[in-house]
Amino acid sequence: MLTRALIVVLAILNVGVALWWMLRGDPAPALPATPSGVAQLQLLDSPSAPAAAATAAAAASAQPPAATTALADATPAPPKPAAPLPTPAATVAVEPGPAQLPETPPAPTPAAPLQCISLGPFADRDTAMAAQGKASELVQRSRLREVPKPGASSTYRVMMPAAASREEAQATVKRIAAAGISDYYIMAQGEDANAIALGQYRNREGAERRLAALSAAGFSARLVGGSEGSAQWWVDAALADKASPSTARQRSGAAQQRSLECAGLR
Structure with missing residues (x-):
């Protein structure tokens, strides 16, 4: 049984090889030989690129020294490096100083x-x-x-001279009141009887102001008391x-x- 299976497998393999041989087509023409000393173009995506690169490297190593020198002379010289740009002058780094606050005006001097x-x-x-x-x-x-x-009397009195009778004194008082002047009275006794007192003052200035007001109203009065000194x-x-x-x-x-x-x- 096993032998039959092996025979069948071998027969299938033989039939497959015969079919492949019949269908494989004509072989690809051989490429012309590349002249010595000429570089060969290669496609990067070609599967034969690594083999071609190895062939070119072997051919270059087999050439005599003269051919190698000619190839070296034919190689373009590398570009000269560009002249360096001029270095700018060194910049002096200035460290920032402390921030200067605006000057505060001096406080005004308080008045004495x-x-x-x-x-x-x-x-x-x-x-x-x-x-x-x-x-x-x-x-x-x-x-x-x-x-x-000290020790002296400084009382000043403003008075109008004594009238001939009390009736005359009372008539004068009515005219004084009608003029808008107050603080008055009629003296009833003594040598100043029927005289009209118009105020008593501790200093001369007040008494003189009273005299001026009476004079402006048309009345004649006098200053009594306040002797010199x-x-x-x-x-x-x-x-x-x-x-x-x-x-x-x-x-x-x-x-x-x-x-x-x-x-x-x-």
Whole structure:
């Protein structure tokens, strides 16, 4: 049984070989021989490229030295390297310095606190006014102030002369009231009976303002009391910048200087 199977397999193989021999076609013509010394073109995708490259390498090694030299001379010289570009000048690296903040303007110098003083005492108003003028360059503003002398009476009264009768005094009072002036009364006793009192003042300035108001309304009055030497005068002043109290006192001719609250001078 096994022998028959082997015979059948061999018969099939023989038939296959006979068919191949009959169908294989004519053999490919041989390529002409390549002249010696000529390079052979090769296709990269050709299956015979590795074999052709090996054949060319063998032919080149078999040529004499003269042929090798001719091929070397025929090979183009490699291009010369391009001249190097000029190197730019070295750049000096500057390290950034610390950030500079904008200059802050200096804070304004605070003004010196205002200093006020009283200069005096002066015997009368005219002397005080003269002292005020002498110290005017050292003060910002000033005023005159009258105060009673210690131990002396400084009461000033504004009065109208005594009338001939009380009826006449009352008629005068009606005209005063009609003019819009208040603070009045009729004296009833003493040497000033039927006289009209129009106010009592502690300083001469107030009394003089009352006299001026009565005169403007058409009434004639007089100042009573406040004898000479019963009052003193002072110059209240606010010092200018860089002026000292002692300098202001010497300039005005005052005998004394006293500290003063500036709030009372405004």
